[in-house]
Amino acid sequence: MPAALRLASPTMSEEKETTNGRPDGRSPGELRSVRFRNHIAPHATGSTLIEWGDTRVICAVCMDDNVPRWMKEQKVEGGWLTAEYSMLPYSTVSRKARDISRGKMDGRSTEIQRLIGRSLRSAIDLKKIGSRTVWIDCDVLQADGGTRTASITGAFVALRLAVARLMAEGLIKEDPIINSVAAVSVGIVNGLACCDLPYVEDVAASVDMNLVMTGKGEFIEVQGTGEEATFTPDELTAMLALGKSGIEQLLQLQEAAVSAG
Amino acid sequence: MPAALRLASPTMSEEKETTNGRPDGRSPGELRSVRFRNHIAPHATGSTLIEWGDTRVICAVCMDDNVPRWMKEQKVEGGWLTAEYSMLPYSTVSRKARDISRGKMDGRSTEIQRLIGRSLRSAIDLKKIGSRTVWIDCDVLQADGGTRTASITGAFVALRLAVARLMAEGLIKEDPIINSVAAVSVGIVNGLACCDLPYVEDVAASVDMNLVMTGKGEFIEVQGTGEEATFTPDELTAMLALGKSGIEQLLQLQEAAVSAG
Amino acid sequence: MPAALRLASPTMSEEKETTNGRPDGRSPGELRSVRFRNHIAPHATGSTLIEWGDTRVICAVCMDDNVPRWMKEQKVEGGWLTAEYSMLPYSTVSRKARDISRGKMDGRSTEIQRLIGRSLRSAIDLKKIGSRTVWIDCDVLQADGGTRTASITGAFVALRLAVARLMAEGLIKEDPIINSVAAVSVGIVNGLACCDLPYVEDVAASVDMNLVMTGKGEFIEVQGTGEEATFTPDELTAMLALGKSGIEQLLQLQEAAVSAG
Amino acid sequence: MPAALRLASPTMSEEKETTNGRPDGRSPGELRSVRFRNHIAPHATGSTLIEWGDTRVICAVCMDDNVPRWMKEQKVEGGWLTAEYSMLPYSTVSRKARDISRGKMDGRSTEIQRLIGRSLRSAIDLKKIGSRTVWIDCDVLQADGGTRTASITGAFVALRLAVARLMAEGLIKEDPIINSVAAVSVGIVNGLACCDLPYVEDVAASVDMNLVMTGKGEFIEVQGTGEEATFTPDELTAMLALGKSGIEQLLQLQEAAVSAG
Amino acid sequence: MPAALRLASPTMSEEKETTNGRPDGRSPGELRSVRFRNHIAPHATGSTLIEWGDTRVICAVCMDDNVPRWMKEQKVEGGWLTAEYSMLPYSTVSRKARDISRGKMDGRSTEIQRLIGRSLRSAIDLKKIGSRTVWIDCDVLQADGGTRTASITGAFVALRLAVARLMAEGLIKEDPIINSVAAVSVGIVNGLACCDLPYVEDVAASVDMNLVMTGKGEFIEVQGTGEEATFTPDELTAMLALGKSGIEQLLQLQEAAVSAG
Amino acid sequence: MPAALRLASPTMSEEKETTNGRPDGRSPGELRSVRFRNHIAPHATGSTLIEWGDTRVICAVCMDDNVPRWMKEQKVEGGWLTAEYSMLPYSTVSRKARDISRGKMDGRSTEIQRLIGRSLRSAIDLKKIGSRTVWIDCDVLQADGGTRTASITGAFVALRLAVARLMAEGLIKEDPIINSVAAVSVGIVNGLACCDLPYVEDVAASVDMNLVMTGKGEFIEVQGTGEEATFTPDELTAMLALGKSGIEQLLQLQEAAVSAG
Numbered sequence A, B, C, D, E, F: 001m002p003a004a005l006r007l008a009s010p011t012m013s014e015e016k017e018t019t020n021g022r023p024d025g026r027s028p029g030e031l032r033s034v035r036f037r038n039h040i041a042p043h044a045t046g047s048t049l050i051e052w053g054d055t056r057v058i059c060a061v062c063m064d065d066n067v068p069r070w071m072k073e074q075k076v077e078g079g080w081l082t083a084e085y086s087m088l089p090y091s092t093v094s095r096k097a098r099d100i101s102r103g104k105m106d107g108r109s110t111e112i113q114r115l116i117g118r119s120l121r122s123a124i125d126l127k128k129i130g131s132r133t134v135w136i137d138c139d140v141l142q143a144d145g146g147t148r149t150a151s152i153t154g155a156f157v158a159l160r161l162a163v164a165r166l167m168a169e170g171l172i173k174e175d176p177i178i179n180s181v182a183a184v185s186v187g188i189v190n191g192l193a194c195c196d197l198p199y200v201e202d203v204a205a206s207v208d209m210n211l212v213m214t215g216k217g218e219f220i221e222v223q224g225t226g227e228e229a230t231f232t233p234d235e236l237t238a239m240l241a242l243g244k245s246g247i248e249q250l251l252q253l254q255e256a257a258v259s260a261g
Helices: A013-017 A069-073 A107-121 A147-168 A199-204 A233-260 B013-017 B069-073 B107-121 B147-168 B199-204 B233-260 C013-017 C069-073 C107-121 C147-168 C199-204 C233-260 D013-017 D069-073 D107-121 D147-168 D199-204 D233-260 E013-017 E069-073 E107-121 E147-168 E199-204 E233-260 F013-017 F069-073 F107-121 F147-168 F199-204 F233-260
Strands: A034-038 A046-052 A055-064 A080-087 A133-142 A181-189 A192-195 A207-214 A219-225 B034-038 B046-052 B055-064 B080-087 B133-142 B181-189 B192-195 B205-214 B219-225 C034-038 C046-052 C055-064 C080-087 C133-142 C181-189 C192-195 C205-214 C219-225 D034-038 D046-052 D055-064 D080-087 D133-142 D181-189 D192-195 D205-214 D219-225 E034-038 E046-052 E055-064 E080-087 E133-142 E181-189 E192-195 E205-214 E219-225 F034-038 F046-052 F055-064 F080-087 F133-142 F181-189 F192-195 F207-214 F219-225
Touching: A034 A147, A034 A233, A046 A147, A055 A147, A080 A107, A080 A147, A107 A133, A107 A147, A107 A181, A107 A207, A107 A219, A107 F107, A133 A147, A147 A181, A147 A207, A147 A233, A181 A199, A181 A233, A192 A233, A207 A233, A219 A233, A219 F233, A233 F219, A233 F233, B034 B147, B034 B233, B046 B147, B055 B147, B080 B107, B080 B147, B107 B133, B107 B147, B107 B181, B107 B205, B107 B219, B107 C107, B133 B147, B147 B181, B147 B205, B147 B233, B181 B199, B181 B233, B192 B233, B199 B205, B205 B233, B219 B233, B219 C233, B233 C219, B233 C233, C034 C147, C034 C233, C046 C147, C055 C147, C080 C107, C080 C147, C107 C133, C107 C147, C107 C181, C107 C205, C107 C219, C133 C147, C147 C181, C147 C205, C147 C233, C181 C199, C181 C233, C192 C233, C199 C205, C205 C233, C219 C233, D034 D147, D034 D233, D046 D147, D055 D147, D080 D107, D080 D147, D107 D133, D107 D147, D107 D181, D107 D205, D107 D219, D107 E107, D133 D147, D147 D181, D147 D205, D147 D233, D181 D199, D181 D233, D192 D233, D199 D205, D205 D233, D219 D233, D219 E233, D233 E219, D233 E233, E034 E147, E034 E233, E046 E147, E055 E147, E080 E107, E080 E147, E107 E133, E107 E147, E107 E181, E107 E205, E107 E219, E133 E147, E147 E181, E147 E205, E147 E233, E181 E199, E181 E233, E192 E233, E199 E205, E205 E233, E219 E233, F034 F147, F034 F233, F046 F147, F055 F147, F080 F107, F080 F147, F107 F133, F107 F147, F107 F181, F107 F207, F107 F219, F133 F147, F147 F181, F147 F207, F147 F233, F181 F199, F181 F233, F192 F233, F207 F233, F219 F233
Parallel strands: A080 A133, B080 B133, C080 C133, D080 D133, E080 E133, F080 F133
Antiparallel strands: A034 A046, A046 A055, A055 A133, A181 A192, A181 A207, A207 A219, A219 F219, B034 B046, B046 B055, B055 B133, B181 B192, B181 B205, B205 B219, B219 C219, C034 C046, C046 C055, C055 C133, C181 C192, C181 C205, C205 C219, D034 D046, D046 D055, D055 D133, D181 D192, D181 D205, D205 D219, D219 E219, E034 E046, E046 E055, E055 E133, E181 E192, E181 E205, E205 E219, F034 F046, F046 F055, F055 F133, F181 F192, F181 F207, F207 F219
């Protein structure tokens, strides 16, 4: 699989002509195009619309001058960060009923929002934000695979924008960001390790893995699942390599988006 | 649009030039700018983002090959149309908790989505859409007054786009649209009847009225509320005149947006 | 009461004697009989059973030495008034399941109880009732059209009785009632504007309107809905005239009921 | 009714004249006055308002041409009977929040409605009512102790009225009533066995017992509870005797109410 | 029925050979074998697994340094005791869905846990436990009739173990136990009064009664139900006698279990 | 870290004497003792109580002759397997409120039961079990770290026992088990990679990883989380090696437990 692991920058389109390749002609390590539209939600402290292939997620960061009850009771200093994830009803090909209509939170959404929360808490020193709660909201406008990794990747940009605004307003003295954070999906599709799976590959994949990593090349989360299938240590190694390369590119794209302001 | 926007009821126009006018300098009958960004949600059958001043609402129309249980039980022919309305958490200046977090639907949202549903059902002959449900989803991305009227006005554009697509695909034979529908808010602010109130005027208004009207100048809904205040028949007449004029402009803007496709 | 009931707007009264009139033989502006049975719920601070044709609603007012959390947080002075509306399961021809059995509040009930609350808040100066919550409960014992207008009209009587008792007990110093409030339904049935629609007319009506007005002839709420139909400005004018006349009669009946104690 | 009401168990009658007796001067075995107002809810198949001292409960019986899913799945013949019990918010001295406001059914209400259902199922041969569900609704309008026994006693009258109507309409061929059913509370107050406890005695009672019995003198339910206290076999015997006597009177009052139609 | 009332200790197996007897050969008053496995849940303050025939219930007592809000508001001294009862999904022959999956508490479970709470509150002087809440949890591991009586009987052992531990740790000064408490089911099966009904008898029983009694031979609760049947005073007397005898045995078995520690 | 990676069988107790080691003296790769008590829940098709150190989980498998609605609608052949996970209230040092008391499922439990379901679906060929649902229930009786891995490891034993019973009864023809499945936790504690973390190590760990693997040495799930910390590729490698070794031992212990029947 070494050739497959050669990573392409988004513009390396010359690799697309392989005949038995991916549905959209990408090489195994090639990302779909990624674009950030900042300030999509002006009432949030920071926000961006991440457009990653045909997956689009509104990522917004709001601040609240309050902390969870358990922090007060246990007299924990500093702030908290929590995340909520939802798919808008029209984000999927068949309309998805709202949680409130079904009367309860979707199990998959619960799992994803917990992942987003953990990932972003790794990005920030909560001691430095004062007695505040950072709310991360990720609402999927259009789903085509990788909504959780797009949520994390976009949320980090929104968080940076929010922090920049709070510092500009003097509400936070010291920059609390301690890690850059990005996430990407990898998987085994038709026996081949691939990076950044759209929906059509996701359903065909025997293994589905999500990686969350820092700018220092360290892991925050590794989640690999082989439902109705298993994967070997070699496959794990190949997926980790593809993911690492994808995340390096994403970190650059995030940096550019934050710089643009 | 400048000429068209300088609208006022006959008895009100002389008040336009008073120095202590509306916060944003508009004349009493002048609308904020209105813009439609169609196809914001590509997986929906039809969609638009209505940007009305600083109020922005995602309006999407999805179809479902099913009808409510009561229609089957009562053997009612044709289809159904229903609406759901929600404010995204970051649409307000202070973050608004999601319905599912609070465990129940917001009373105000319930009221608004029922109004949207009734209004759009007046636009369409449900007998002509087959045994289908039309889902109207309105999600507020940014709230600055008039979210319910923006939802109705945007939803009609999204519905027209959805119908056009279904007819192009041959799924519907005959155009089921029987009325053009638009909505606008009017109110009494500091004793003056005004059209299209932003948030700052809305909270100061002694009377708040929402009008839903057709392209033929007929009413679909008239909802006027004077919480902690009342209004006279003359004030009602003034508000109705302002609203009628505003809706005529909105109908033209909708028509242009639908034509653009 | 016979003379009082033969009421009609000036332009409508000649239509009273047409043979193909209303199912119960009333003229367009004629109300069904209205009767109040006070103190139906002795544990409430004030209560009445309003019997309006075959519509009967228990209206009760209870006081609570507490105010909503938001008032405390925002340090708003005075009290609050809130309303709850429910149809008892046996109030309809087919038994209506309780909200708690269905696990959620009925959308229509939500809308109605918000209307009742707004209407009654217009009747009272909440600054004068101290740090208390006034609970208005309206439970429909028998439904035959116009349950929301009966609820408002009856609730005002119950509120007056409650205020009288609190003043007699010295708990409130100054009378907080600032407006008389009554409500009536009007509609267009077979092309004819009619006042006070029973169920059989309500389902046949192309337009359904509810008016809440004060003793000074001012509007508190105007809600007109043309589901699957629209209405013209002339029809609106006719309905407003009929409603105004009906409300004038209701205000007298309420006054008599309150005087009776 | 005066003679009938001066009832006491043989061992108790001499205590009747002690000065330190019951708060309302009744003898231990004496019932409060009981009155039935039939047809309180005309849309129900049968209904009555039972006024038992200051306890008043609306008892209504509705029929539904359907049976629970488990009966269909297990192919059980005949019909079903189920009961719902609720205290109206204004039935208590301090307003009681509605179940739907608290989001869940009250534990006490659950227990009571299960008791009402079991008791009334003992009154009827469900095989003879066809594939129907009998809904018993008991809504407390005013609570002064004994609401569950008033509910059962009133519900039996409402059921008889409903059955009479169904038979008159030919919907049921054979009378399905197999037992007369009435219920009464008994308790130990200040060491004395008493029948039919109002609220003031109920809270002072060391033992609280509810008896449901048939016209043949047999038991349907015996429920005795000594919270924060216990009771001896002799006290049990005394309470059973008082209850039996009270129920005999109630059965006569029910019979009279049903005969009155 | 005198013979039937002859009570057998668990070891009196010679009575089993009667031909027309109970399915498992027991005499009418004979209990199934009862065994306690203490400390089944080491993180609880006290716990036992009661194995009563094929019915097995985990009974655990946890303490919480808090009291319900109503106690604080009403400034009631001392502590509180509350109980929760649940059937584990695999405790029944057909899997029973969890409450949280169905979204609401089972009515029967609500009734049972209220009974357990009342029964155990009779065992303890809550004034002597300080400002604490005693949580009684009863989870049925295997159900074969009599789960509520097993819960109460086992919970009393767990409570004694918990109290012993708290006193050993010096957290409670004075023993708060004021009554021994045990419970047993009795019923009428095929016309015969029987004690301690397993599932097969329970479904065949025309009358089902649960008795909760103290070590002094007094009643805490008497609950007899004749669904689709009634019972005579003589049958009540026979059941009470059988129950009293069963409870005497249970009290000895509990005492031995507590002594074993 | 190489020394730390040396793996010990449970009997290799000689490694325990290292001074600066783990709280319970285990070597980094040493498992706590693991024991299975089969048939803990006799009404389940298969069950076991896994006792893993001080963590104890009831694992039960029930069968249901039904499949989820989506399988019927999509006409998917074969059966389904789903899992539910819950912590009993007394399983933790401070009592944990039941889901039904809090009104919603715990987010962590949702995540865990989805993991259990996916893991066990990898063990079985659902095509071979007919149109049935396999319910896996895991209820934690005592929690001391690793409850999710104990649930998976125990559930596989319970599933094998259930399958054996169904095959013995002829309800399943062919053995549907296609993979052995076991799970273990690994983590980085004080900079040292360790296997099988009890609670005290779990809270101190900078990285927490759960591995689910098959008897063929392949991965089913890899979930590594570094909340408030990150981990390097080398640390990942070390944890994977420890986990692989631990799982090999667990697979042997499971095999022995299944053989014992």
